[in-house]
Amino acid sequence: MPQVKIIAKNFMDMVSSLPAMKLDKLYENAFICEAILRSLPPLAKKYVLQLLYIDVPVSASSLQEWVLVDGASKHRVAVDRLIQLRVFTETVDRKKEATYRLNLMFQMNLRKHVVHGGVLPREPMAANITVRLPSLEELDNYAAQQWECFLLHLINSAEVEVTTKSISPSMMKVFQRGLLSQRDNEGSRLTESGFQFLLMDTNAQLWYIIREYISNSEDRGVDSADLISFLLELSFHVTGEAYNMNTLDEIQRITVKDLADLGLIKLQQGRKDSWFIPTKLATNLSISLSDASSRKMGYVVVETNFRLYAYSTSKLHCEILRLFARVEYQLPNLIVGSITKENLYKAFSNGITADQIISFLQQNAHPRVAEKVPSVPENVTDQIRLWESDLNRVEMTPAHFFDDFPSRDVFEAACDFAREYSSLLWEDSKKMQLIVKTEIYAHMKEFLSHQK
């Protein structure tokens, strides 16, 4: 199992990495076409729209004519992306001239959309059947709470009993893989990526979990393409509306239950029917990661004296702050701590970087300080970076040590040889000793054997 690398990758990167067959099948679903189009860079969207009613292949050179000189690099990125997602099919003719045309299925679905307008994936239930639906605010709170609960559960296996509703242990294992390292005797510890995970914003975390969830779907006997199309479809539902569970098939119903544990969906049970209500987390799934509109209110104030005040009642926030700061006391709505060298060293040794800590502090800055520039005092950010570079003062280079040269000439020649490769790290001409980088060890040996 290769180490999962945590990057704020988005859904579409994952979609584009699907095999061609599956991707073509995905485009049969109009919602996926829509979601894919929306995820494209602005120029690429424009190209799709421009080519929507063109039925013949368009040559790369005429496409190139649409852009100004400044846009050449953006143009290339856009076209590459379109080819990667198989929205463009590229054919190269005999004269080596590339031509593009839109994926037929994709084109058809979008044309339909443009002419008839968008439709909802399924009709919401009538208000008289459902009992009182939660307000949007309640729903947001529910989603946030559920997600936080899940995160706490994720990092702190000891708390399992506290949470009332819990995710199936096997699912939890899936999510914890890569984030926690299991040791039989001393319980689990967060890994480097686990720490980084905690410092990401909610959307990025959600992506990571959903990605894990999807990549693991084959083991559970669920086709990943089906799952992706369902998740994307879900993001086109209206937040806060109730949808009947009967409209889902068996696999989707299981998925919905899993998603409810994550806070993407709220399940409710009526007298006869049961229904699900998508929360903001679900409807944001297809929106690009960097979208600032989904950012939550910040809560952290950092002072120039390295003291840190977090206006939060959340246990999770406290746990996160503990990753790099000393929590001194906890009041009902306030966590007070300070950023110390010791705690930061601990964080660095856990694989968290200074930049991650700083961007976490900046992103979660309390509204009062967020208005200021910079939101985190400069002396604090500088000091955090300095402490990090303290640890990097010594650079390690694998090297080999040579001694006992037969003559000064051989020694000088060896030094020159190493210098030529710019791999001479150290020499002492009196004692006739030298150190070279490992890379040229073999060459060096060969060279010396010839000298003899």
Place this chain on the structure above:
Amino acid sequence: MTPVSSKQYTDDVSLLMVLMDTNPLFWSSTATPFSFSKFLSQVLSFLNSIILLNQLNQVVVIATGFNSCDYIYDSSLGHGNLRAETLLQKLEEFVIKDEELNKQESVDGIGSSLLSGSLSMALCYIQRVFRSGSIHPQPRILCLHGSQDGPGQYVAIMNSIFSAQRSMVPIDSCVIGSQHSAFLQQASYITGGVYLKPQQLDGLFQYLTTVFATDLHSRNFLQLPKPVGVDFRASCFCHKNTIDMGYICSVCLSIFCKHHKKCSTCGSAFGQPQTSVSTSNQKRKAPDN
């Protein structure tokens, strides 16, 4: 300037204000190259595609009638998807109301639409968006205009144009009539928008998506139609005629086609007009010699 970059979404989120010409005098005239229903279906498809491009995109449609103008569609009020039925219903109501107003007043000769009114409405809407939330989409105005310019609206339209320029809102114009519109040429030129008079109106949708669907961010990278020539002629304030040469008040810059004793706008008293230009020049030059 009002818009602050940090208050805007990244890249390509746009607020598109579409001013649609519904002037019955224009659409019923025989010179009109194609029918209103054809026009409408192409525009509806265009609106759909704008909403399709980004879930945060917002479209507002204002109908520009002969006597009045009104909002007929606002995508932020619905669930994002364009409901053609609601738009058409509102449009019908609007046209009927506009017609009723017509009966009370006499029709003047040219029969121009109330462009100044709808431009001001669009700008008001944009100002409200600017002032409402913390972040807002990038606004732009698209005029789909067919009827002739009404010189009587000159001052009002120029004021709207300058106000759009001040708040950095580009005005795009797509002229579907047979003649170029001097007002819209100036509007697009001054605000940095695109002015286009499509050659083949049957392909209006393609023109709209190729040129006018371009968000402000992408405009830096794409080839768009450049202005070929702008008609800068002004209308006089006294008779609302379009003139090449005229008299300008040196105090408030009001334009007149004939000489007046007093400026009708600011009340400054004018002297006698210098009948021969050459003699006045000589007189002025005299002290230098």
